[in-house]
Amino acid sequence: MNIFFSVGEPSGDLHGANLIRELKQRRPDWKMVGYGGPRMQQAGCELHTDLTQFAVMWLLQVILNYHKFRALVKRAERYFAEQSPDAVVLIDYPGFNWHIAKAAKKHGVPVFYYGAPQLWGWAGWRVKKMRRWVDHVLVKLPFEEPWYRDRGCNATYLGHPYFDELRAQQLDQDFVRKRRASGPLVTILPGSRTQEVRSNLAAQLQAAEKVRQSTPGVRFAVAVFKQSQVALVETELAKSGVEAEVHVGRTPELIHAATCCLAVSGSVSLELLFHTKPTAIVYQVSPLAFFVQKFFRRVRYITLVNLLTADELFPAEVGVYDPEDPRDAHVLMPEYLTCQDPTDKLARHLTHWLTDDDARDALVARMAVLKEQIGRGGASVRAAEYVVNTLDPSGGLREAA
Template identity: 30%
Template sequence: MKYYIITGEASGDLHASNLMKELKNEDAQAQFRFWGGDLMQAQGGEMVKHYRETAFMGFVTVLKNLKTIRANFRLCETDLLNFAPDVLILVDYPGFNLRMAAFAKKHGIRVHYYISPKIWAWKESRVKKIKAYVDRMFTIFPFETEFYKKHNYEVSFGGNPLFDAIENRENKDETFDHFIERNQLSNKPIIALLAGSRKQEIERILPVMLQVIPRFPDYQFVIAAAPSITKEFYASVSKGNDLSFVYNQTYDLLQQSKAALVASGTATLETALLRIPQVVCYKMSGGSIAYRLGKMLLNIKYISLVNLVVDKFVVKELIQQYCNPDNISKELDLIINDEVYRSKMLTNYEELNVHLGGAGASARFAKMIYEDIQAIKA
């Protein structure tokens, strides 16, 4: 069968690639065409656009790139119809994907949404479009299932594919000595810096993280560089700091770290599943006014997925004006040096396994997708 997949960022590329791998196990005749990244490309098929060419974040950035965005929509619409897939599989990326869902529905193409947009946190009204245009929604968090149930929309929960990505990672038995030798790092203990995957995020968050470095001279701070961001860009943001980077080794870096400073997002959950204590750091444009406005508009108690999944305070969230060097340093010192505090966080991490269903999610989702299409074609 023919599968057309659209994702717009690095995490989507990861999850879609694992889904493709499992779909090939279900369907020996699987053909793929996709908007994605290098990991999806490694699974075979034809890539139309790399996500680094389509990732536009923020109102101003979108306005500046409207011509390109419109051209991408036209290209995607034409390409989708020419490929004539058995199913369109959308991975998060709602600004682009919900429009493509509407287009596909209009032209009789079955639509599956794999990894729901975060409409439970922001723009809840988008649920109307999902109910109208999406034939099957596959959720990866239990609280998403409850959210859709509230809106009388049936979804399929199959666990969280991050378990598979982490379990199947390369170098999971690597030693600290081998890691630092391979990456030409010092032998000091490591603090990992995960400052986001988009330029706008990195510009806001990384400079604050870097101000913490002089306060911890016994540690080396290493950036988990986003695949689509150049070293030159990181250098321009760091303003003269001599930084260490690793590319395409986020899990390897976290595994060898004493602790991590992490921008809100999927990375917070990845860090927890690898059992690394963390401080969640997030800043947006607009200062304290944006923070107060966000608290009024967002429909969630927490911004980190760790806290959301277990529905309690597990990791410290430092947001907007509270995301400053003093607060970050105070929390980092606790998770490094206070054994009771550190152990409590690690113990709370164990609850994630209970809530998220363990390994095998990618295979479960692939089976559901394949069987759904088979049933429609029968």
């Protein structure tokens, strides 16, 4: 068997690597090739291109990189025509992966979408592409299976693959103990994409300064996703006047050691839930982007953790989170999708958790309930078994050659 992968985000690279390992355990003779990232390569994928280096956002970046994406689609289509892979596995990156799915279907290659995109939240009309070009829609969240099935897709709920990685983490306990030994710590998570860091870190640091002024003894640490972002982070720190430790590759330890956190919206919210860490979420966009998103977004919350506790997923009036609105009383992570200054609100949440132990403990207890419901792991195993049972149902167990 020859399986072609197409994965474009750093988080997808992680999930793809875990899936490849599980597939290799069951079918060591299967060949894995395609587009992905370094973790997939380490897991045994023959990487044609590191697609994660092109992780982009918003229309302008897509336009600037269009010629690169188009060349990659053509390269994949040639591969489908010449090598006839047995399946294509897509993870995240729908703007690009629709083209891969269409090319695969053109050549009669079955398509699996592992961790289907959140079309229910922002682009429901695109479900027709899923229905037309994807044979197996493997979803991460409980409400996604009925949503996709109601729209004619062959959807199966497997759980969120991120929890597999989180449950396998081995923390550096000495590092954690040292950060906890000197009083309250706020961990700042400015995002995995450099664009996110540029858009959000300055506001996060402004909020941190307001917290410092009202909370004696508080300390700060910035969890940097990759080494190339360190200079940008240090520049922003120097401009803000905030003193903070800066660490690369220490996100799990810094989350675990923190009293509370300040994060950019993204899949990191699931890691924060896993560690039951009180967190304020921010996602700053331009006024134009904020205006445009109102026409596409179909859910009230941008944070998965908050969606999973919502009574009404698709309200008639969407709006944004408001701490004074009774509809938002269930929210576990206060979130601010905004084009305005959110720093006072962010600082208020952080100060509350730093100074009111009872309030913080009550929030931690509520987070623990949700973690127990959805954070048990096993998605990678279930996905591998689904793929194997679909492509090779009578193959049995095989030994490596």
